[in-house]
Amino acid sequence: MSFLPTILNGLMVGGLYGLFGLGLAFAFGIMRIVNIAHGEFIVLGAYIGASLLSVTHLPLPVVIVLVAVITFALGWALQTVMLNRMIGPNPVPAMVATMGLSIIIRNALVQYYGADIRAIDIGPLQDQGVSIFGTSIGVLPIIIFCTAVLLFVLMHLLLTRTTLGRAFRAAADDFEILETLGFNRKRVYAIAMGLAVTLSAIAGLLLAIRSSYSPYSGVERLLISFEVVIIGGIGSLRGSFLAGLFVGVVQLIGLRINPNSGPLFGHLAFFLILLAKQANLPALFLRRRT
Amino acid sequence: MNGPVTSRPVFSGHAGLIGGILLVGALALSAIFLPMDRRLPMEICLVLAMAQGWNLLCGYTGLLSFGHQAFIGVGAYTLFLVVNTLGISPFLGLAFSAVVSAAVAVVIALLLKGSRDAYFSIGIWVLADCLRLLVGQWDLVGSAQGMVLNAPDIDPATFGDAVFWAALALVLVTQFAVFGLLRTRFGLGLMAIRDNETAAASVGIAPGRSRVIAFVASAVICAVAGAIYYLSVLYVDPAGAFDLDWQIRILFIVIVGGAGTLEGPLIGTAIYFLLREFLQDHGGLFLIVQGAIAALTMLFAPQGLWGLVQARTGWQLFPTKWVTQ
Numbered sequence: 001m002s003f004l005p006t007i008l009n010g011l012m013v014g015g016l017y018g019l020f021g022l023g024l025a026f027a028f029g030i031m032r033i034v035n036i037a038h039g040e041f042i043v044l045g046a047y048i049g050a051s052l053l054s055v056t057h058l059p060l061p062v063v064i065v066l067v068a069v070i071t072f073a074l075g076w077a078l079q080t081v082m083l084n085r086m087i088g089p090n091p092v093p094a095m096v097a098t099m100g101l102s103i104i105i106r107n108a109l110v111q112y113y114g115a116d117i118r119a120i121d122i123g124p125l126q127d128q129g130v131s132i133f134g135t136s137i138g139v140l141p142i143i144i145f146c147t148a149v150l151l152f153v154l155m156h157l158l159l160t161r162t163t164l165g166r167a168f169r170a171a172a173d174d175f176e177i178l179e180t181l182g183f184n185r186k187r188v189y190a191i192a193m194g195l196a197v198t199l200s201a202i203a204g205l206l207l208a209i210r211s212s213y214s215p216y217s218g219v220e221r222l223l224i225s226f227e228v229v230i231i232g233g234i235g236s237l238r239g240s241f242l243a244g245l246f247v248g249v250v251q252l253i254g255l256r257i258n259p260n261s262g263p264l265f266g267h268l269a270f271f272l273i274l275l276a277k278q279a280n281l282p283a284l285f286l287r288r289r290t
Numbered sequence: 291m292n293g294p295v296t297s298r299p300v301f302s303g304h305a306g307l308i309g310g311i312l313l314v315g316a317l318a319l320s321a322i323f324l325p326m327d328r329r330l331p332m333e334i335c336l337v338l339a340m341a342q343g344w345n346l347l348c349g350y351t352g353l354l355s356f357g358h359q360a361f362i363g364v365g366a367y368t369l370f371l372v373v374n375t376l377g378i379s380p381f382l383g384l385a386f387s388a389v390v391s392a393a394v395a396v397v398i399a400l401l402l403k404g405s406r407d408a409y410f411s412i413g414i415w416v417l418a419d420c421l422r423l424l425v426g427q428w429d430l431v432g433s434a435q436g437m438v439l440n441a442p443d444i445d446p447a448t449f450g451d452a453v454f455w456a457a458l459a460l461v462l463v464t465q466f467a468v469f470g471l472l473r474t475r476f477g478l479g480l481m482a483i484r485d486n487e488t489a490a491a492s493v494g495i496a497p498g499r500s501r502v503i504a505f506v507a508s509a510v511i512c513a514v515a516g517a518i519y520y521l522s523v524l525y526v527d528p529a530g531a532f533d534l535d536w537q538i539r540i541l542f543i544v545i546v547g548g549a550g551t552l553e554g555p556l557i558g559t560a561i562y563f564l565l566r567e568f569l570q571d572h573g574g575l576f577l578i579v580q581g582a583i584a585a586l587t588m589l590f591a592p593q594g595l596w597g598l599v600q601a602r603t604g605w606q607l608f609p610t611k612w613v614t615q
Binding site for chain 2 (some may be wrong): 028034036044085091092093094095096097098099100101102103106107108110111176219223226227228258260261262263264267268269270274275277278280
């Protein structure tokens with residue numbers, strides 16, 4: 001019984017987990033806002049995508065772009081209408097408000113689509129596989145993984161090569177200086193939240209193509225996002241990506257060992273790392289080296 | 291200023307306290323004497339107790355927990371486990387729920403020692419989810435199917451009333467114990483830590499220890515309330531007892547009513563149950579309205595409804611603010 005296919009699949013799904021974490025970390029890093037509705041936006045991406053696919057029969061890449069545009073608008077609206085009024089040293093109002101929003105989205109999805117578990121069917125591509133290192137792996141997961149990597153690269157380019165990206169990084173450090181340079185802080189925040197929601201919604205749609213989803217999937221996906229953020233750290237694209245891969249692999253190996261365990265192994269690994277960070281193990285090692 | 295720790299604080303508004311006692315007394319009497327099914331008043335008492343416990347943590351130490359469903363589940367499962375294995379009276383079993391949940395809370399406090407703000411909120415949420423998944427795998431407690439309380443000496447005629455009295459006693463004790471606690475040196479210290487940790491520490495208050503005590507107290511209150519609730523239905527399962535909906539309910543009540551006030555959870559509980567009773571025929575609409583009210587409260591009255599009233603009028607039914615004379 002080889003664990004190689006499990007690990008490969010874990011890496012493939014981990015790319016998406018990395019995107020979940022990136023979206024959450026982006027909003028937290030720039031605006032200090034913890035978006036509790038993050039998981040619901042991930043699931044919302046899947047529902048919007050599935051509806052577009054079934055109603056319009058457009059090809060998947062076009063649907064992904066449409067979902068990106070719609071969810072960007074949602075994120076923008078969320079920040080402009082609600083969260084821009086709650087910026088401040090106290091993180092509680094924004095957390096409670098987004099928790100309220102998550103309840104609204106979750107139950108609206110139940111009302112409209114029903115509570116049953118769904119899957120997106122995109123045709124013959126779903127069954128094709130190729131052989132890597134002697135183990136068979138689906139073509140679709142590879143394409144999805146490459147999309148995730150592509151989004152990470154695009155984000156990296158956005159943050160390092162464009163004025164907007166520099167504004168984001170400046171906003172994370174010191175928004176007052178940003179304002180003296182003539183940027184509108186609230187608009188920068190609105191764009192950032194739009195991007196954060198877009199990234200997670202696309203990842204949510206891609207995850208829905210390779211696994212199942214329901215209106216209640218949001219909570220589990222939110223917790224995965226948090227685990228990725230805390231393991232990978234805030235403000236590091238590479239950290240989010242690697243942490244996503246780690247959580248993906250741990251979770252799939254856990255499910256292989258005990259099919260009923262759900263996200264338990266991911267949670268436990270997260271706690272070990274959280275404890276290690278609290279005990280400041282890296283510092284211990286570093287001190288010994290110098 | 292002459293050091294708030296050494297000079298005796300003088301609480302303002304004792305007239306308010308008389309009003310508060312009258313209000314709580316009237317509510318308790320109506321719960322006892324109004325001719326209705328005792329199950330709803332019992333649930334109201336338990337949810338109010340949970341909210342008041344959670345408020346002690348969130349409103350008075352600033353730690354926003356998203357994982358108190360863990361303690362509700364731990365309390366309920368401890369009760370079922372000791373009653374089924376030791377064969378003791380369920381009401382004696384509540385003491386075990388309190389002790390075990392306190393121990394679990396201490397362990398969680400140690401695990402999350404270095405976590406603040408969002409890290410604490412999410413850390414405890416993940417821990418609660420771990421407990422739900424672990425209990426769902428545990429054969430001794432019936433894994434995902436849950437377990438039935440095995441207490442043959444229960445008299446069905448009086449059992450419902452007995453559970454109601456336990457719930458009423460819990461909520462009254464909680465309301466007045468938290469009130470009393472907040473008026474001690476310890477309670478004033480808690481509020482000082484919430485408002486300015488550095489300043490509080492500089493006058494000799496131990497922030498870490500005070501937070502842990504408040505956390506354990508809130509855990510025990512939620513655990514006993516959860517145990518009484520599941521005792522009343524004689525059945526517990528992990529999906530229900532560790533359900534995030536418990537936490538959402540508590541959070542809604544405290545935040546909408548007004549965190550950091552003892553009156554807020556009373557108002558929040560009233561709003562919650564009125565909404566639920568009015569919208570019970572409309573399925574998911576109740577939850578959507580609940581979410582919308584929580585979000586709108588944060589937008590327009592982040593201090594909660596009672597916070598709004600208090601800012602306008604200065605009323606305190608349970609005066610915990612004090613003035614130096």
